[in-house]
Amino acid sequence: YGPEGVKYVQISPSQDHIKGKAWWTSYQPVSYKLNSKLGTEAEFKNMIQTCKAQKVGIIVDAVINHTTGADNKDTVGVGGSKYDAAKQSYPDAGYTKEDFHQIAEDINTYRKADVVWTHRLVGLLDLDTSQPHVQQVLGKYFAKLIYMGVAGFRVDAAKHMSPADVKGIKEAAAQASGMKPEDIWWMQETIGFPDQDPKIQPDQYIGTGEVNEFEYSYRLRNYFYGSIENLKHITDKLIPSNKAAIFVTNWDTERDNATRVLTYKDGDRYELANAFMLAYPYGTPNIYSGYKFTQRDVGAPGATDTSVPDATCGKDSQWQCTQRWTSIRGMVGFYNAVQGTKVTQWQDDDDNNIAFSRGNKGFLAINNTDNVQKVSYKTDIPDGEYCNVYVSRTCGKTVVVSGGKVVTTIPAHSAVALHIKAVKSFYDGAAVHKILLIMTGITVILIVIVAVRYKKRSIDPVQLQKQH
Ligand code: ARE
Ligand code: CA
Numbered sequence: 242y243g244p245e246g247v248k249y250v251q252i253s254p255s256q257d258h259i260k261g262k263a264w265w266t267s268y269q270p271v272s273y274k275l276n277s278k279l280g281t282e283a284e285f286k287n288m289i290q291t292c293k294a295q296k297v298g299i300i301v302d303a304v305i306n307h308t309t310g311a312d313n314k315d316t317v318g319v320g321g322s323k324y325d326a327a328k329q330s331y332p333d334a335g336y337t338k339e340d341f342h343q344i345a346e347d348i349n350t351y352r353k354a355d356v357v358w359t360h361r362l363v364g365l366l367d368l369d370t371s372q373p374h375v376q377q378v379l380g381k382y383f384a385k386l387i388y389m390g391v392a393g394f395r396v397d398a399a400k401h402m403s404p405a406d407v408k409g410i411k412e413a414a415a416q417a418s419g420m421k422p423e424d425i426w427w428m429q430e431t432i433g434f435p436d437q438d439p440k441i442q443p444d445q446y447i448g449t450g451e452v453n454e455f456e457y458s459y460r461l462r463n464y465f466y467g468s469i470e471n472l473k474h475i476t477d478k479l480i481p482s483n484k485a486a487i488f489v490t491n492w493d494t495e496r497d498n499a500t501r502v503l504t505y506k507d508g509d510r511y512e513l514a515n516a517f518m519l520a521y522p523y524g525t526p527n528i529y530s531g532y533k534f535t536q537r538d539v540g541a542p543g544a545t546d547t548s549v550p551d552a553t554c555g556k557d558s559q560w561q562c563t564q565r566w567t568s569i570r571g572m573v574g575f576y577n578a579v580q581g582t583k584v585t586q587w588q589d590d591d592d593n594n595i596a597f598s599r600g601n602k603g604f605l606a607i608n609n610t611d612n613v614q615k616v617s618y619k620t621d622i623p624d625g626e627y628c629n630v631y632v633s634r635t636c637g638k639t640v641v642v643s644g645g646k647v648v649t650t651i652p653a654h655s656a657v658a659l660h661i662k663a664v665k666s667f668y669d670g671a672a673v674h675k676i677l678l679i680m681t682g683i684t685v686i687l688i689v690i691v692a693v694r695y696k697k698r699s700i701d702p703v704q705l706q707k708q709h
Pocket of ligand 1: 265266267268269304309310311351362363364365397398399400430432433434492493
């Protein structure tokens with residue numbers, strides 16, 4: 242990832258959790274020890290350091306609103322932490338009954354903020370996140386991860402904690418780690434919904450960090466199944482760009498909201514939407530990579546009650562491996578190459594062909610129709626022969642810019658993506674000097690993987706059997 246310009250990798254929750262084959266066992270913490278189905282603490286540490294050496298930061302998905310389902314009957318987590326859900330006792334985390342909201346009801350309305358904040362999300366024991374003790378326990382967990390070299394956090398279910406509680410937790414994390422709160426990268430899962438209480442909307446949480454802008458992903462779906470000319474307005478009335486974390490899908494929406502977002506099951510449209518997200522300047526783009534599935538709850542390929550095997554990519558793999566796609570890798574390069582530029586020369590046919598430049602650094606054209614399209618677009622990138630990074634990683638397909646114009650044909654549901662760090666002469670070994678001079682720009686890309694294994698099998702299954 243590092244050499245290709247991916248700056249961060251977000252991983253599945255890192256803390257100890259309940260046993261079970263479903264993917265979502267990671268979202269039921271039993272303590273904040275770092276042994277999980279994805280690896281041991283030592284492996285986790287090794288992953289962080291290995292990635293850091295390649296300038297890739299790790300983002301941890303922090304599950305801090307709750308512990309396990311109230312009716313969970315087991316007593317030992319995958320990593321060995323003891324717990325008793327009936328007694329609301331999680332000794333390895335340091336929680337007793339007093340640390341939980343005592344309203345034994347599930348969230349049954351999203352029109353009342355208090356209910357969303359203090360009742361149970363799908364039956365999960367809800368921490369009283371207003372309590373100093375809970376904030377300190379969580380603060381220490383964040384600090385430990387920061388000391389280990391973690392680059393930032395996705396804050397799970399932020400919508401289910403009041404903004405004041407989230408602020409308190411973040412301050413506790415700052416205090417325990419010696420950082421300033423504003424220096425901790427904090428990406429909050431806040432699913433906005435116009436009908437719901439204004440107090441739980443994403444804009445209420447931007448005081449503590451970035452927020453997920455789900456509306457962006459819904460619009461992508463609507464436009465790619467309608468007219469992509471609408472993409473020119475995609476950011477209208479959304480969260481400000483510097484506060485928005487965006488994606489085409491995530492592990493929840495691809496399962497529960499597949500009719501509202503694009504997923505790998507949408508084929509070319511999904512790929513094109515990811516390309517657009519990486520080309521268009523708005524928010525922090527997250528590329529999601531999971532595995533193929535037909536049933537919602539089914540865990541990663543080969544998962545057992547206590548482990549997940551290493552991911553594999555390749556023709557027969559059940560993993561999506563989005564991060565290996567030619568178009569994604571090409572567009573990561575594009576993203577980095579065009580930093581600091583605005584959208585210029587927007588052109589469209591009032592329907593499903595669009596093109597725009599990123600100043601004099603990049604050019605993207607999308608044909609979202611079922612037919613080959615002959616195009617002639619203006620562009621602000623300098624004349625020359627460019628690699629179409631959407632379709633080839635080796636500059637096997639080039640497009641010429643001449644007289645400030647791109648005249649070419651684009652296959653059905655495909656794209657032309659050109660940028661100044663991928664020109665033909667560069668690949669041919671000439672003009673390297675000229676290209677190097679214009680290599681600038683910072684990388685901000687996120688790859689989200691639903692179940693990244695840190696390394697080989699870590700938990701001794703025999704030992705866990707005994708604990709059953
Ligand atoms: C599992 C079982 C449940 C069982 C529970 C407790 O599926 O049947 O009751 O365990 O035993 C994930 C899975 C859940 C899973 C949970 C715990 O998706 O199925 O429950 O892990 O293992 C809301 C929240 C939002 C949340 C989504 C899923 O607001 O925060 O629901 N997303 C995050 C993660 C999830 C994770 C959790 C939170 C829990 O990304 O992967 O759950 O840690 C409207 C509202 C939204 C609401 C949405 C769906 O759109 O506006 O706010 O999202 O409906 O309810
Ligand atoms: Ca809560």
